[in-house]
Amino acid sequence: MDGLVKILFFGTPEIAIPSLQKVHKHFSVVGVVCQPDKPSGRHLRITPPPIKIEAEKLGIPVFQPEKVNDPVYLQKFKELQPDLGVVVAYGRFLKEELLSLPKLGYIINLHPSLLPRWRGPSPIQTAILEGDTKTGVTIMKISMEMDAGDILLQESTSIDINETAEELAHRLSIMGADLLIQSIHLIAENKAIFTPQDHSKATYCHLIEKKQGIIHWDLPALTIHNCVRGCLPWPVAFTKFKDEIIRIHKTELLTESHNYNDVKPGTVVDIEKDKCIVKTGKGLIGVCMLQAPNRKPLTFREYINGKPICIGDVFEEVSENG
Structure with missing residues (x-):
């Protein structure tokens, strides 16, 4: 399959851009799904998500559903005939009908932690706030339980004592993009082996609050x-x-x-x-x-x-x- 693999890509913030660029280079991205444009900055100007801007530069069709699991959008995604779905910081919950929509029957996710540690929406910030000295990236199959799916690949890295969450996010976005390409190749070559997580070792993080x-x-x-x-x-x-x-x-x-x-x-x-x-x-x-x-x-x-x-x-x- 390889270069002929058709990918439906889900992502929203800047951290997803390296992955989209790499996937677009190696495979066929048939569509990018991101969150709607939102007010941003001091003047609350309506601003497109970073991934939308990048997708448009690359000439990839963009979808911005308010409700990603809406039957109208499910039909649009089916018409794209994706082989595989890829999620990188999309920020919305995907229901079972959408998860099983690609021809291969599942969607994979790039998560910026060494699962099962730091399941949830803020693993990079939480790792630093909690004083972790090691983190990494995980490629997993999305399941109905948050960040609990079977793992395909992981790569670890040390956290420097002076590294900020912003710096670490950039570094993990590059690491994760490379690991994502490896993962899609394994899947395309029918060599992917998924391993269940040890749920007894799971830890959870939450959205960061101002306080x-x-x-x-x-x-x-x-x-x-x-x-x-x-x-x-x-x-x-x-x-x-x-x-x-x-x-x-x-x-x-x-x-x-x-x-x-x-x-x-x-x-x-x-x-x-x-x-x-x-x-x-x-x-x-x-x-x-x-x-x-x-x-x-x-x-x-x-x-x-x-x-x-x-x-x-x-x-x-x-x-x-x-």
Whole structure:
């Protein structure tokens, strides 16, 4: 089959683009299904999903159903006569009739974690927020239970201690695209072997909420560092400083052993050229990039040119209620 394999591709955000590009290069993509255009940005302009823009560049027909399992769309998809369905961060639940629509009788999914760890919608952010040092990508057969289908291929990778969720998502999107191509070749050559997941080891993640970006300065420095990394690009970790809500885009773990036992967590205990050093519940952390309200992110040196930060100043926790 190989190059003649006809693929119906489901995806919406930017992370799906490398997979679409690779699948389009190696196989025949008969259609791209993505979520509808939505208001976006400060001015809430109606904006197409990133995958739609890419599909149109590639000359692939685009479908944007409000209800993907609607019989009208099922008929449209049948008329495309796909051999296989591929899902990469589509963001909608596919019912059984749609899952069995391709000629091969199933749809595969690229999931950015080492299943069964972190089933759900935010595996990349959650891995960082929880301090994981390893993650990866999984190609699996979609089942009716969320992210519980049989696994075809997996590939693992280490998470760097300073890697943000945004950086990791980009890296996994490239890894996943390559693994997806391998998977489709195996399927086309009738060499695919699917292995059931160990459901007893399953862990779950949920949609990231804005409140998860609140910096709790009484927590250990490592936990705060993970919060900053895991909350990029959204919601971006935030704290209160001199009656303003400011966002922290970059921090640095420090190895200094001075305890500052008599100092409140969140207090600036030292100033260096490229950061201020802040006491936490356990250890010290360097704050290296900040963003004032309605301003762009700045390095520490750039920030203090307009808004001084001094030893003894205190970063305070924002209430979850505002």
